[in-house]
Amino acid sequence: MSGLYLHIPFCKQACSYCDFYFVTRTSEREHFVQRLIEEVQEYRDTKFIDEEVETIYFGGGTPSLLEPKQVEQILQAIEQVFEVDAREITFEMNPDDVNKEFLGSLKSVGINRASMGVQSFQPELLEFMNRAHSSDEALRCLELLSQSRFESYTVDLIYGNPGETKEQLNDDLNRLLQFNPPHVSAYSLTVEPKTRLGKMVDLGRIAPPKDDRVAEQFDLVNEQLNEQGIERYEVSNYARSGREAVHNSRYWEHHNYVGFGPGAHSFWWGDQAIRWENKRNLRGYLRDRNLREEEQLSYEQLAEERIMMGLRTAKGIGFEELSQKYHYQLNDRQQKYLKKVAEEGKATVDDRIKLTDKGIKLADAIILDLVTLH
Numbered sequence: 001m002s003g004l005y006l007h008i009p010f011c012k013q014a015c016s017y018c019d020f021y022f023v024t025r026t027s028e029r030e031h032f033v034q035r036l037i038e039e040v041q042e043y044r045d046t047k048f049i050d051e052e053v054e055t056i057y058f059g060g061g062t063p064s065l066l067e068p069k070q071v072e073q074i075l076q077a078i079e080q081v082f083e084v085d086a087r088e089i090t091f092e093m094n095p096d097d098v099n100k101e102f103l104g105s106l107k108s109v110g111i112n113r114a115s116m117g118v119q120s121f122q123p124e125l126l127e128f129m130n131r132a133h134s135s136d137e138a139l140r141c142l143e144l145l146s147q148s149r150f151e152s153y154t155v156d157l158i159y160g161n162p163g164e165t166k167e168q169l170n171d172d173l174n175r176l177l178q179f180n181p182p183h184v185s186a187y188s189l190t191v192e193p194k195t196r197l198g199k200m201v202d203l204g205r206i207a208p209p210k211d212d213r214v215a216e217q218f219d220l221v222n223e224q225l226n227e228q229g230i231e232r233y234e235v236s237n238y239a240r241s242g243r244e245a246v247h248n249s250r251y252w253e254h255h256n257y258v259g260f261g262p263g264a265h266s267f268w269w270g271d272q273a274i275r276w277e278n279k280r281n282l283r284g285y286l287r288d289r290n291l292r293e294e295e296q297l298s299y300e301q302l303a304e305e306r307i308m309m310g311l312r313t314a315k316g317i318g319f320e321e322l323s324q325k326y327h328y329q330l331n332d333r334q335q336k337y338l339k340k341v342a343e344e345g346k347a348t349v350d351d352r353i354k355l356t357d358k359g360i361k362l363a364d365a366i367i368l369d370l371v372t373l374h
């Protein structure tokens with residue numbers, strides 16, 4: 001079973017924290033859709049169509065800048081090339097693009113999961129993040145979504161903005177929880193170097209939030225969502241039972257997937273494991289078909305990736321999987337380190353390693369220590 005990812009590289013404006021690949025000129029949308037369809041067709045007669053497609057994900061960028069008709073054309077092209085039995089077809093959207101008719105049309109062309117980029121309901125934080133939508137638009141959109149025919153949906157929130165208070169986050173969570181969402185992705189703001197936010201931090205215009213403050217906000221998110229039965233299954237992802245995102249969970253488990261569009265990544269583990277990335281260049285993508293960078297991955301690299309992704313999930317990672325699928329054995333130093341981490345209450349270790357609530361906040365540091373001891 002494989003997954004397909006479609007990168008739609010258009011945005012109305014640049015959010016201050018974002019380092020995904022996108023352009024703000026949207027006039028090339030139709031040309032892009034035709035090129036994307038050609039890229040899908042190029043996979044005909046390759047080994048990448050051998051596995052049945054279980055999930056499809058429209059990400060970006062802003063997929064909701066496409067017309068439903070264009071989405072339908074893309075899905076039809078996929079079905080002509082791949083064998084599709086998709087249990088989940090997710091579509092990312094921004095509140096300012098959505099109305100009842102748009103949601104209904106997407107549902108009719110086959111989308112069954114919506115992903116709404118709300119990030120916050122606080123006007124000053126939306127302005128700081130340079131989001132294109134208002135707080136009212138986000139609320140109206142969630143109302144539409146909760147009344148829509150979508151079987152599932154998810155809402156993105158960002159916390160840990162510089163200057164963000166606990167009260168503001170609490171208010172965001174309360175507003176969100178009124179809608180009883182089946183799935184929430186809550187990310188702590190990261191400062192990426194080439195973004196507007198990164199530049200402001202470099203120039204000393206703003207100070208990034210302190211770690212202890214972010215940790216406090218993480219606890220608040222965790223508590224509030226857990227109380228409503230929306231449980232954390234990955235460091236930034238929370239769901240009601242049975243509503244976990246299938247597509248993203250497959251990435252964490254090294255399932256095969258193919259990405260289309262500029263900047264999209266693909267991963268395929270057949271005789272060998274390979275990953276490739278389409279270059280982050282729309283002009284080039286529209287002109288040239290072979291702008292890909294490919295790398296082969298060793299068992300050691302794969303095992304490290306699996307540890308990194310697995311330890312961020314509530315399921316953790318099993319020793320048997322590590323040794324059988326990845327030919328990876330933990331050495332004495334790693335075992336000693338894990339024992340210490342478990343004694344400190346940051347992990348549980350039996351036939352699997354799982355980080356606790358205390359450990360998950362330090363996931364990046366624990367993972368780094370663990371893999372560098374190999």
Ligand code: SF4
Pocket residue numbers: 010011012013014015018019020022060061062094117
């Ligand atoms: S966060 Fe989303 S909408 Fe904002 S610039 Fe990035 S991809 Fe575009």
